[in-house]
Amino acid sequence: MTSDRLLSIEGLRVDLPSRSGSRERRTVIHDVTLSVDDGESVGLVGESGSGKSMTTKATMRLLPPGAKVSGGLTFRGESVLDYSRKELAAYRSRKVSMIYQDPRAHTNPLLTIGDFLVEGVVATGQMSRADALDQACALLVDVGVTDAERRMLQYPHQLSGGLLQRMMIVMALMPSPELILADEPTTALDVTVQSEVMAILAEQIRERSLGMLFITHDLDLAAAVTDTLAVMYAGVIVERGPSDEVYSKPRHPYTAALLKSRPSAVKVERLETIPGRPISAYEAGPGCVFAARCPFATEECREVRPALRQVGGRSVACHRAEDIASELFEGLSA
Amino acid sequence: MSVSPPDAAAGPSRGRRAASPVRLLAGAVGTVLAASFVIFSSLSVAPGDPVSQILGQKATDAQRAAMRTQLGLDDPLLVRYWHWLTGVVHGDFGTSLTYRQSVSGLLGPRILTTLALVVMSAVIILLVGVALGAFGGTSQRWRPVVNGVVGFGVAIPGFVAASVLISIFAVKLGWFPTYGAGSGFVDRIWHLTLPAVALSLGWTAYVAQMxxxxxxxxxxxxxxxxxxxxxxxxxxxxxRHIMRNASIPVLTASGLTVAGLVAGSVVIESAFAVDGIGSLLIKSVSNKDYSVVTAISLLIVIVFVLVTTVIDFAQAAxxxxxxDGGKV
Structure with missing residues (x-):
């Protein structure tokens, strides 16, 4: 638990201006605490609007202007929030790479793939253009692109989504970063190529033993490719621990409910749903963010926000984690 | 600003099937031909009679009839159009009824004057408009200021700007001449500076906005x-990622703007008494000098078609x- 972990986020809170011009702000992240070690893959799981993407954007300092960020955000012990412009450029260009959800929207349609792949390392003076082109070709082969040289001359609109996302993976690997932020890298892709792209990404991360913060709403996928899972709801991390344990023995009612509401590959039955609707971070009351939808909620849950605490080998933000443990496992073992 | 601004919202048509150069050129020629027919036929049905313009009100009916036959005004429209068109193809735009001079001889020197005016205005529009727009588009703090300046520029009609500029810079300060186009390169630029500023003001604001x-x-x-x-x-x-991508709609807007400057020069040239195409057009319209009006209108159409064709090529580039013709 030293402070020079690869990435450490402590009590992160983000408020965005609600509308341009108005002074009001709305909270999109209440309290996020998580860390990524070298070679560790951490999954950040939650519904849409829970603040997952905002967490990665805050990590890259890519939040929209006017955003207010508080809490700790350190990379190898250096506070990312206090980086000067020069340090920030070095951090973004060499240390951390981000893979985005929609590769088509996130590539400039007017530039060739080759230009897109090499411009980062060339513009920040890490490589000559010729070396960068060679390395890009080699990486393209690594991610299973056979005709690398031809692809480099093509434009994004000439490539399929799956292929373009592989280009995005290569782009992320070009500067040999230490940490990869993957924001739902397969969500925008065809189902048929999702697993292929995910396998390629997981393999590249493992081979290079990079740290990865993997954002997804797919709990099964996250459990399969990550070492640690953090479950997020309404801008708060509600449970965090080793992936297999969180996945098999959830200790937070929200995690358990998520696991129960997945379709089964073998049984045909009505899906369980979580009652109520997901709330946004700014709608959360003073108590536990999940209290309104939680079948176990008490008066305390509605009034006092539970902090993350150690229960059964992981961190859980639930007042009643011990009391309800056996009830949570019920119906999951089946 | 006598022409309505080009359609801003249209922008570059994404995914449109790209035309081959041959098809583009064929389309351009077709457009010019169609426009020439529309111009020619609409002028022939316009009210007013060139014959009375030439002979005056006291001419006898016999004189009028003789003149009509001499001018070929009694032939059917299509025949007259055909005569005119074959003449144009051979470089003969007819004879001006008021100046008693060939239309091409009349246009030649004036085209140079108007061209100088249009080029100066285009330079102002592109430099100032794009710079102001890029600044206003990026800087959140200065955006309201730029918007204000731009709104002011759009709102002022060219002839108002012309009189204000004349009274301040020509009459009060005496920095620039009040009228005329000048002779020789430097003198011409000096004479055309105020007209170019007046002509470009509204369009600069428009391009800045775009x-x-x-x-x-x-x-x-x-x-x-x-x-x-x-x-x-x-x-x-x-x-690389903002200006380059924005250059496509900006190019379209400013290209059409520059093409429209020829038409816009009508007002400004009259205000500054610059003897160019624009002031000639106004005089010819009031004199019912149809061969001159037709030639100038056709010239304006040709400039438009040329500019849009160039824009098409540039967009594809x-x-x-x-x-790729919008293939994915």
Missing amino acids: TAAAVKEEASREHVMTATGRGLPRQLVFR LDPRLR
Whole structure:
């Protein structure tokens, strides 16, 4: 638990201006605490609007202007929030790479793939253009692109989504970063190529033993490719621990409910749903963010926000984690 | 500002099937031909009679009839159009009824004057408009100021700007001449500075507005975030990922604007008594000097068609998606 972990986020809170011009702000992240070690893959799981993407954007300092960020955000012990412009450029260009959800929207349609792949390392003076082109070709082969040289001359609109996302993976690997932020890298892709792209990404991360913060709403996928899972709801991390344990023995009612509401590959039955609707971070009351939808909620849950605490080998933000443990496992073992 | 602004919202048509150069040229020639017919036929049905313009009110009916036959005014429209068109193909635009001079001889020197005026205005529009727009589109703090200046510029009609400029810079300060086009290169620029400023004012504001909107929109694209997130220097992101992409709509708008300057010169040339195409058009219209009006109108159409064709080529050069005919 030293402070020079690869990435450490402590009590992160983000408020965005609600509308341009108005002074009001709305909270999109209440309290996020998580860390990524070298070679560790951490999954950040939650519904849409829970603040997952905002967490990665805050990590890259890519939040929209006017955003207010508080809490700790350190990379190898250096506070990312206090980086000067020069340090920030070095951090973004060499240390951390981000893979985005929609590769088509996130590539400039007017530039060739080759230009897109090499411009980062060339513009920040890490490589000559010729070396960068060679390395890009080699990486393209690594991610299973056979005709690398031809692809480099093509434009994004000439490539399929799956292929373009592989280009995005290569782009992320070009500067040999230490940490990869993957924001739902397969969500925008065809189902048929999702697993292929995910396998390629997981393999590249493992081979290079990079740290990865993997954002997804797919709990099964996250459990399969990550070492640690953090479950997020309404801008708060509600449970965090080793992936297999969180996945098999959830200790937070929200995690358990998520696991129960997945379709089964073998049984045909009505899906369980979580009652109520997901709330946004700014709608959360003073108590536990999940209290309104939680079948176990008490008066305390509605009034006092539970902090993350150690229960059964992981961190859980639930007042009643011990009391309800056996009830949570019920119906999951089946 | 006598022409309505080109359609801003249209922008570059994404995914449109790219035309081959041959088809583009054929389309351009077709457009000019069709426009020439419309111009020719609409002038022939316009009220007013060139014969009374030439002979005056006291001429006898016999004299009038003789003149009509001499001018070929009694032939059917299509026959007259055909005569005119074959003449144009051979470089003969007819004879001016008021000046008793060949139309091409009349236009030749005036084209140079108007061209100088249009080029000066175009330079002002592109330099100031794009710079102002890029500034307003990027700087959140200065955006309201730029918007204000731009709104002011759009709102002032060219002839008002002309009289204000004349009274301040020509009459009060005496820095520039009040009228005329001058002779020789430097003298001409000196004479045409105020007219060019008056002509370009509204269009500069319009191009600035278009550029600001395009820059703002392109800056909000996700791929710009990708570029920023890769630690690229700000100027590079601005140049390569914002301005380059914004240049497509900006190019379209400013191209059509520059084409419209020839038409816009009508008002400004009259205000500054510059003897160019524009002031000649006004005089010829009031004199019912149809062969001159037809030739100038056709010239304006040709400039428009040329500019739009160039824009089409330039768009295809800038946007690879247009080159592929929108295939994905």
